[in-house]
Amino acid sequence: MPRVLSTTLPERVGATVTIAGWVHRRRQLKSVTFLIVRDAAGLAQVVVADADLRARLAELTEESVVEVTGEVVGNPAAPAGVELVAPTVRPLGVPAVPPPFDVYRPELTASLPTQLDHAAVALRHPTRSAALRISAALVAGFRSTLEGHGFVEVHTPKIVASATESGANVFAIDYFGRPGYLAQSPQFYKQMLVGVLERVYEVGPVFRAEPHDTTRHLAQYTSLDVEFGFVADHRDVMRMLREVLAGMLDGLPDRAAGALATLGVTVPKVPAEIPAVHFAEALAIAGAPADEPDLAPAHERALGEWAQAEHGSDFLFVTGYPMAKRPFYTHPATTDAPGGGPREAYSNGFDLLFRGVELVTGGQRLHRHADYLAALAARREDPTPYASYLDTFRHGMPPHGGFAIGLERMVARLVGAGNVREVAAFPRDLHRLTP
Amino acid sequence: MPRVLSTTLPERVGATVTIAGWVHRRRQLKSVTFLIVRDAAGLAQVVVADADLRARLAELTEESVVEVTGEVVGNPAAPAGVELVAPTVRPLGVPAVPPPFDVYRPELTASLPTQLDHAAVALRHPTRSAALRISAALVAGFRSTLEGHGFVEVHTPKIVASATESGANVFAIDYFGRPGYLAQSPQFYKQMLVGVLERVYEVGPVFRAEPHDTTRHLAQYTSLDVEFGFVADHRDVMRMLREVLAGMLDGLPDRAAGALATLGVTVPKVPAEIPAVHFAEALAIAGAPADEPDLAPAHERALGEWAQAEHGSDFLFVTGYPMAKRPFYTHPATTDAPGGGPREAYSNGFDLLFRGVELVTGGQRLHRHADYLAALAARREDPTPYASYLDTFRHGMPPHGGFAIGLERMVARLVGAGNVREVAAFPRDLHRLTP
Numbered sequence: 001m002p003r004v005l006s007t008t009l010p011e012r013v014g015a016t017v018t019i020a021g022w023v024h025r026r027r028q029l030k031s032v033t034f035l036i037v038r039d040a041a042g043l044a045q046v047v048v049a050d051a052d053l054r055a056r057l058a059e060l061t062e063e064s065v066v067e068v069t070g071e072v073v074g075n076p077a078a079p080a081g082v083e084l085v086a087p088t089v090r091p092l093g094v095p096a097v098p099p100p101f102d103v104y105r106p107e108l109t110a111s112l113p114t115q116l117d118h119a120a121v122a123l124r125h126p127t128r129s130a131a132l133r134i135s136a137a138l139v140a141g142f143r144s145t146l147e148g149h150g151f152v153e154v155h156t157p158k159i160v161a162s163a164t165e166s167g168a169n170v171f172a173i174d175y176f177g178r179p180g181y182l183a184q185s186p187q188f189y190k191q192m193l194v195g196v197l198e199r200v201y202e203v204g205p206v207f208r209a210e211p212h213d214t215t216r217h218l219a220q221y222t223s224l225d226v227e228f229g230f231v232a233d234h235r236d237v238m239r240m241l242r243e244v245l246a247g248m249l250d251g252l253p254d255r256a257a258g259a260l261a262t263l264g265v266t267v268p269k270v271p272a273e274i275p276a277v278h279f280a281e282a283l284a285i286a287g288a289p290a291d292e293p294d295l296a297p298a299h300e301r302a303l304g305e306w307a308q309a310e311h312g313s314d315f316l317f318v319t320g321y322p323m324a325k326r327p328f329y330t331h332p333a334t335t336d337a338p339g340g341g342p343r344e345a346y347s348n349g350f351d352l353l354f355r356g357v358e359l360v361t362g363g364q365r366l367h368r369h370a371d372y373l374a375a376l377a378a379r380r381e382d383p384t385p386y387a388s389y390l391d392t393f394r395h396g397m398p399p400h401g402g403f404a405i406g407l408e409r410m411v412a413r414l415v416g417a418g419n420v421r422e423v424a425a426f427p428r429d430l431h432r433l434t435p
Numbered sequence: 436m437p438r439v440l441s442t443t444l445p446e447r448v449g450a451t452v453t454i455a456g457w458v459h460r461r462r463q464l465k466s467v468t469f470l471i472v473r474d475a476a477g478l479a480q481v482v483v484a485d486a487d488l489r490a491r492l493a494e495l496t497e498e499s500v501v502e503v504t505g506e507v508v509g510n511p512a513a514p515a516g517v518e519l520v521a522p523t524v525r526p527l528g529v530p531a532v533p534p535p536f537d538v539y540r541p542e543l544t545a546s547l548p549t550q551l552d553h554a555a556v557a558l559r560h561p562t563r564s565a566a567l568r569i570s571a572a573l574v575a576g577f578r579s580t581l582e583g584h585g586f587v588e589v590h591t592p593k594i595v596a597s598a599t600e601s602g603a604n605v606f607a608i609d610y611f612g613r614p615g616y617l618a619q620s621p622q623f624y625k626q627m628l629v630g631v632l633e634r635v636y637e638v639g640p641v642f643r644a645e646p647h648d649t650t651r652h653l654a655q656y657t658s659l660d661v662e663f664g665f666v667a668d669h670r671d672v673m674r675m676l677r678e679v680l681a682g683m684l685d686g687l688p689d690r691a692a693g694a695l696a697t698l699g700v701t702v703p704k705v706p707a708e709i710p711a712v713h714f715a716e717a718l719a720i721a722g723a724p725a726d727e728p729d730l731a732p733a734h735e736r737a738l739g740e741w742a743q744a745e746h747g748s749d750f751l752f753v754t755g756y757p758m759a760k761r762p763f764y765t766h767p768a769t770t771d772a773p774g775g776g777p778r779e780a781y782s783n784g785f786d787l788l789f790r791g792v793e794l795v796t797g798g799q800r801l802h803r804h805a806d807y808l809a810a811l812a813a814r815r816e817d818p819t820p821y822a823s824y825l826d827t828f829r830h831g832m833p834p835h836g837g838f839a840i841g842l843e844r845m846v847a848r849l850v851g852a853g854n855v856r857e858v859a860a861f862p863r864d865l866h867r868l869t870p
Contacts (some may be wrong), residue, residue, distance in 0.1 A: 003665060020665050022630075022831055040585065040633035092665075093803055096831035120627040120827040129631050143578075150475065153571040155657045155842070157861045158593065158640050159606070159617075160564040161868045171594070173608045173617070176644065176865055182594075182608070189861060192870070193553040195457075197563050198475035204639065205593050210610065219610075222590045230438060230455050230527075305833035316511075368528055387870030392555040396457055396498035396531035407590070426592045426624060430611055433596045435629070435823030 009082045012072045019044055020067040023060060025104040033057050037068060045083040052084060053384055063096035075228020119160035119426050119435055127351035131423040135411045138248045140225050145247025151199040156189035162385035169209045182207035188389040190227035191365060194400045195392055199228040215419040216409055219428040227402030233334050234348035234364040237401035238317055246270040263415045268314040273288035275307055276317035276337050294325050316353045318347040328375045331364035354413050362403025369393040441479035444517045449508045454479055455502040458495060460539040468492050472503060480518040498531035528538045554861050554870050564848055565694035566858040570846045572690035578657050580682025584636040591624035593617060597820035604644045617642035623824040625662035626800060629826055629835045634663040650854040651844055654863040662837030668769055669783040669799040672836040673752055677731055681705040693724045703749040711752035713773050729760050739791020751788045755781040763810045766799035789848050797838025804828040
């Protein structure tokens with residue numbers, strides 16, 4: 001008999017069906033044993049009254065894998081209003097060794113390090129697997145929105161000859177006897193591919209040898225990268241980002257309804273136009289000194305509250321980031337800063353804050369070869385390591401820009417996880433290289 | 436005036452439109468200059484008769500980026516039957532330095548190493564960008580087929596604590612002062628996640644410190660990985676693979692019509708049931724000695740010809756690979772080999788050949804903890820480095836299996852490229868770490 005998923009049982013009352021999954025919970029009462037079977041779709045209750053079977057189930061520990069055939073009957077007291085009765089139970093393998101913590105409790109009670117040490121079982125907890133499903137659904141929305149706008153998916157090298165964006169925070173690798181590095185971002189490659197395909201995106205791992213232990217940094221994370229040509233300036237990039245975010249979030253209820261319900265997530269609405277403040281205004285709103293070159297986490301939180309209070313928005317663009325804090329490929333500002341600050345000090349780069357945390361960095365890039373040489377010279381940087389990248393701009397490149405979304409950070413903020421490690425399957429950080 | 440793409444011109448005859456792109460080709464004749472403008476969609480012909488503009492175009496080299504506004508008129512002699520006349524031409528940047536080889540010729544004439552050294556311009560050639568588009572379209576078909584079957588996309592660590600499948604061919608990395616390695620495959624993680632989500636897939640980079648210089652190996656390639664639980668045996672995995680391949684290939688004409696036409700690709704039909712031969716039979720068909728433990732490339736070619744001649748199929752499964760040549764997690768054969776060979780010598784592992792080249796490796800995996808320990812002991816391998824992976828199988832795992840498709844190899848074979856480097860954007864190999 002072909003197996004059916006647990007969530008289809010309410011439509012099968014009266015039928016005899018086979019389900020399969022893990023023994024999520026086994027409750028052995030005086031005259032009856034309840035099995036809660038967990039499969040990819042959810043949970044199903046199985047009621048065992050037969051004494052022989054009950055005796056055999058005494059050996060069948062939680063997390064053992066089983067196949068159960070029984071009749072579907074309605075029972076308003078059971079989860080989803082149905083249960084399987086008069087079952088046969090076939091173990092698919094030997095009884096499981098009980099995990100170091102209970103997967104069946106409403107919350108995982110083990111410490112986060114313990115959960116991460118045993119990720120393969122911790123992730124079985126419905127709250128943890130729900131975060132993985134939301135993550136997948138967001139990426140599906142990212143792709144489908146971009147493909148609707150003519151973007152092409154690309155795959156770029158993760159081993160590079162030199163540190164891409166700065167000398168710090170790169171992992172060194174032995175590449176056939178010579179030095180190589182893990183790519184901190186696909187930035188250079190996605191720009192080069194704008195010259196080929198005009199509109200490109202990549203979903204892939206990026207690597208940061210992050211020496212700090214924080215709740216929002218990982219040594220490897222999934223970057224959702226976008227780059228496209230023929231923009232007027234960064235505002236075209238911001239408009240595209242708005243479309244992408246809306247496509248990711250608006251699609252969630254269709255793509256991950258069960259996971260949203262499990263985690264009690266309210267999906268935020270992306271405003272038709274996301275409010276935007278210039279960096280100089282942002283400092284004032286956050287109560288920071290006017291000469292601060294960057295926004296600290298506390299400033300970002302204050303801005304998040306302000307966006308919510310003033311605009312009812314979970315999202316806020318901060319535009320015109322100071323050039324001094326942006327990478328050399330950043331296009332300088334093409335409009336005046338409010339308050340009359342020197343235009344050349346600001347950029348056509350922006351951040352997007354989501355509920356008071358930086359989620360996306362983007363902007364317009366330089367597109368003229370001479371501008372790149374000047375930008376590197378101004379920073380007293382040697383252009384040699386960038387030779388093949390810079391060469392692209394000698395052979396004709398359109399005005400272009402793009403952005404990168406940190407996937408784990410977005411999921412964490414969306415589901416209310418305090419630590420990105422709670423939403424990554426197998427996180428990597430300063431201390432963790434297993435499992 | 437908003438820009439339109441070149442391929443929409445035939446439907447705009449009589450209108451004044453703006454296009455933008457690269458000067459693919461400039462032909463300065465006695466009384467008229469032709470510009471062929473290349474954009475993301477294709478090529479458009481622009482006819483310039485105005486003497487002043489022609490004089491200015493004398494400065495505008497090939498690969499310069501331009502915006503052209505003009506009237507669309509029919510001309511049966513022009514590409515796609517239309518051209519732009521009486522244009523204004525606005526350069527978007529300075530004139531391009533001519534590339535080291537001509538992008539506008541029907542074929543790239545530079546040697547492959549030269550092309551790869553200048554990948555950012557070589558990829559602009561329509562044949563090279565077409566391969567990237569076909570690659571993206573195949574991945575889109577891969578995902579949509581799997582999502583239709585309830586698979587969830589996952590992202591797994593690319594830095595691992597120990598070499599996953601064997602000690603050879605791994606890249607070593609300095610991970611915060613201790614040794615780490617680049618993952619050769621997501622094998623262990625996708626299996627662990629079968630315990631969480633039942634059906635998972637990943638599209639991501641894998642790394643092989645491949646010491647050989649061949650036309651079909653790269654140091655980084657894109658692996659399309661699939662793993663799922665509750666299978667009876669490897670035949671369930673083969674059936675799913677057949678569905679996935681059909682979804683990838685059948686979707687190509689819709690997703691990448693232009694690219695298929697550019698490369699003159701005929702998309703092969705995936706048979707409803709892909710022919711399968713046991714490894715022992717495969718040796719006989721290929722004329723190899725019966726005690727060969729593996730198939731050499733020449734054997735694979737012979738089998739590809741046989742499949743075409745006997746079954747009219749571009750695809751052929753070879754099942755029952757010898758255990759000695761498969762990794763320790765491989766499930767041994769559960770059916771007898773034809774010809775009465777010893778069952779325990781063979782596995783529930785298979786390869787799929789596509790036009791005589793190994794394209795996919797897959798099979799059923801072990802799912803009982805004790806079987807893993809026995810398999811490692813039989814190979815005299817220390818289980819310690821695999822501890823957290825092995826632990827998964829103590830806590831309940833269903834019978835499962837999966838496969839991995841090498842994306843670049845599939846594209847190369849499909850478009851008839853003799854070298855996988857011709858279809859990867861920025862390939863990495865023994866000698867190449869740039870661009």
